[in-house]
Amino acid sequence: MQGFGIHAMVWSTVWDHAGAERAIAGAAQHGQDYIEIPLIDLASVDTGHTRALLEKHSLRSVCSLVLPERAWASVRPDAAIEHLTAALDKAKEIGAEALTGVTFGGTNERTGFPPTEGEYDNLTRALGTAAKHAKALGLEFGIEAVNRYESHLINSAEQAVALVERIGLDNVFVHLDTFHMNMEEKGIANGIIAARDHLKCMHMSESDRGTPGYGNIAWDELFGALAAIGFKGLLTLESFVAMQAVMPGDISTWRPVARDVDEVLDNGLSFLRNKAEQYRIFQATAHP
Numbered sequence: 001m002q003g004f005g006i007h008a009m010v011w012s013t014v015w016d017h018a019g020a021e022r023a024i025a026g027a028a029q030h031g032q033d034y035i036e037i038p039l040i041d042l043a044s045v046d047t048g049h050t051r052a053l054l055e056k057h058s059l060r061s062v063c064s065l066v067l068p069e070r071a072w073a074s075v076r077p078d079a080a081i082e083h084l085t086a087a088l089d090k091a092k093e094i095g096a097e098a099l100t101g102v103t104f105g106g107t108n109e110r111t112g113f114p115p116t117e118g119e120y121d122n123l124t125r126a127l128g129t130a131a132k133h134a135k136a137l138g139l140e141f142g143i144e145a146v147n148r149y150e151s152h153l154i155n156s157a158e159q160a161v162a163l164v165e166r167i168g169l170d171n172v173f174v175h176l177d178t179f180h181m182n183m184e185e186k187g188i189a190n191g192i193i194a195a196r197d198h199l200k201c202m203h204m205s206e207s208d209r210g211t212p213g214y215g216n217i218a219w220d221e222l223f224g225a226l227a228a229i230g231f232k233g234l235l236t237l238e239s240f241v242a243m244q245a246v247m248p249g250d251i252s253t254w255r256p257v258a259r260d261v262d263e264v265l266d267n268g269l270s271f272l273r274n275k276a277e278q279y280r281i282f283q284a285t286a287h288p
Helices: 017-029 047-056 077-094 117-137 157-167 178-184 188-195 219-229 261-278
Strands: 003-007 034-038 060-066 098-102 140-144 172-177 199-204 234-237
Touching (some): 003 017, 003 060, 017 034, 017 047, 060 077, 060 140, 077 098, 098 172, 098 199, 117 157, 140 157, 140 199, 157 188, 172 178, 188 219, 234 261
Parallel strands (some): 003 034, 060 098, 098 140, 140 172, 172 199, 199 234
């Protein structure tokens, strides 16, 4: 799992036939190696249709999700196992290489108190069982740290690493997101260094989830740290420019984050590629 990717939500949050066709064709047109496919409504995902589109456009994929409240792993681990198992089966049928995202819970999950040992025990059991299923399918399994306003459970790179090591399986990895890191890490480079041995996926999001390079993210610090650890994973542009009515309350996006999709694609993608070239990401790791 190495290269450049783009989150399908740049085009659509609904993974029906039209959304899949638009997003996969768009990612291929813009020269991406991967597309990240959101598994929001598992029942509606036509895996055969998606797989055919990916093969047609010679595009690789990963899948991601946020657990629905009925399957939050901290309080309903058995339901989480059931939901994650179904999602992993869908990801395998699509031909994806990993399932990642907020695999431990929701983006509106806060008890009002720090996480308890009991909650972490439940996360470990649920995600450990899911990760074993992923391993049997030949898939990797990611854990994405998110900010304190979305979850009280896993906010920092260090917390994500602790959960990965607690699970103890070699197909489980840390997934970081610059939007969340901008709030939670004591310097983005420190988060990258903390996760270095387990870091395989980065969401490249601007501070307002709009166009990379047009906000407050410390991009030079980020790319310098990625180069320093010899990052060999996936860099995925994530922007919520095409947000639809079903999602804003989940991620508190109340106004447009960019002028339009073309602004994000034309300016954001080139910005990230130029930074990666400047810091010799991938090239430096392939030819030390």
